[in-house]
Amino acid sequence: MTHPEHPPLLDSVRMARFVAHGSLRLDAVVPAELNTEAIGFLGRGVPDVPYGSTVADAYPEGSFVRRLLAVPAVAGALRGLVGPDPLVDHHAVHVREPHEGSAQPLHGDAIIDVRTDAFDVQLMYYPQDVTLDMGGTLSVPGSHLRRTNESDTGRYQNLLGQSRLVCPAGTVVFLHHGLWHGGRRNDSDGMRYMFKIRFNPSVRQRRLWDTSDLADPRVAAELSTTFPWYEHATGRLELYNRVLLWRSLTGDESFDPEHWVTRVSNRPQEEVV
Amino acid sequence: MSVRQQVLVLYLGTSALDSPVVGWSVYDGTGRTSPTTGDGDEPPYASGVAALRDGWRLFQAAQLIPPYPGGEYDVSFLKHEFFFEKLVDVPSGGPGTGERAG
Numbered sequence: 001m002t003h004p005e006h007p008p009l010l011d012s013v014r015m016a017r018f019v020a021h022g023s024l025r026l027d028a029v030v031p032a033e034l035n036t037e038a039i040g041f042l043g044r045g046v047p048d049v050p051y052g053s054t055v056a057d058a059y060p061e062g063s064f065v066r067r068l069l070a071v072p073a074v075a076g077a078l079r080g081l082v083g084p085d086p087l088v089d090h091h092a093v094h095v096r097e098p099h100e101g102s103a104q105p106l107h108g109d110a111i112i113d114v115r116t117d118a119f120d121v122q123l124m125y126y127p128q129d130v131t132l133d134m135g136g137t138l139s140v141p142g143s144h145l146r147r148t149n150e151s152d153t154g155r156y157q158n159l160l161g162q163s164r165l166v167c168p169a170g171t172v173v174f175l176h177h178g179l180w181h182g183g184r185r186n187d188s189d190g191m192r193y194m195f196k197i198r199f200n201p202s203v204r205q206r207r208l209w210d211t212s213d214l215a216d217p218r219v220a221a222e223l224s225t226t227f228p229w230y231e232h233a234t235g236r237l238e239l240y241n242r243v244l245l246w247r248s249l250t251g252d253e254s255f256d257p258e259h260w261v262t263r264v265s266n267r268p269q270e271e272v273v
Numbered sequence: 274m275s276v277r278q279q280v281l282v283l284y285l286g287t288s289a290l291d292s293p294v295v296g297w298s299v300y301d302g303t304g305r306t307s308p309t310t311g312d313g314d315e316p317p318y319a320s321g322v323a324a325l326r327d328g329w330r331l332f333q334a335a336q337l338i339p340p341y342p343g344g345e346y347d348v349s350f351l352k353h354e355f356f357f358e359k360l361v362d363v364p365s366g367g368p369g370t371g372e373r374a375g
Contacts, residue, residue: 103312157308184311
């Protein structure tokens with residue numbers, strides 16, 4: 001059994017995948033008994049907590065949410081992404097009604113947030129099996145570094161390679177705060193529940209995961225991922241910005257597998273004549 | 274008969290109208306369909322020109338705007354946005370015409 005103080009951390013390959021995709025998906029990691037309990041718990045609503053609460057203040061020991069956050073895979077992922085003792089920004093129960101008629105516009109939460117050396121994560125927990133017609137969350141892989149404000153992206157209905165979440169009960173997805181997403185139209189006969197918690201880091205986000213595999217070639221491969229919706233030229237800028245984020249997370253200022261950053265910042269100062 | 278506009282927005286891989294579709298939206302002024310966010314994974318056309326060949330009329334293309342100084346490496350909205358329309362006859366007094374049946 002994993003000790004709660006030592007949850008299984010992400011490795012560098014999975015962290016690099018998060019940096020490229022802007023999300024981390026953990027399928028069916030929450031036990032069935034918690035998922036069953038969740039439906040009633042979420043149906044009753046979850047009272048607000050003050051912005052910036054500690055986890056201990058927001059969720060008493062033994063409460064449903066504390067037990068959710070203690071699921072080893074969830075605890076380990078959260079630890080790797082935002083470090084120990086993150087603060088609870090806010091939480092919300094999202095309910096998509098049956099045959100509700102429309103989807104949310106594609107958006108990023110809160111307001112435009114252009115931090116390059118820190119990020120919040122949003123934990124999204126799905127206690128039920130989510131089928132395609134239930135309107136599982138739409139998200140756009142690799143959109144998290146785009147500088148756009150909230151639902152100004154609402155004009156975009158579909159992007160090539162988008163993710164329409166279909167998942168087993170007990171799935172948890174962590175989103176980078178900037179990721180474009182939205183609740184899709186629920187065309188089924190049932191309610192769809194999702195519980196979201198936004199976490200703010202309280203420590204510098206540097207090497208918070210298991211970095212023993214930092215030199216694994218799959219790290220650079222993950223960070224070089226391009227997505228079908230990227231425009232050809234802008235896709236190169238995505239890699240440029242992704243390298244800067246990885247450098248910030250690792251402290252390795254030499255990381256630049258495709259030479260994108262090094263090339264455009266080369267200004268030799270040595271004079272020879 | 275009355276005329277209603279259907280609008281197709283295509284986002285292309287480059288500024289060329291014959292480049293591949295990377296994103297799309299549809300708005301239907303006839304009221305016959307209700308397109309919405311995340312309603313399909315397959316683009317309606319492979320390129321902007323493919324839409325022209327199917328009868329869509331281009332009425333707006335995104336300008337090519339130089340990056341703002343200091344923001345040359347920023348990423349934001351999709352750049353290569355093309356608006357198309359089709360004009361569709363609908364029965365007078367029918368749904369979406371805003372007219373009373375006589």
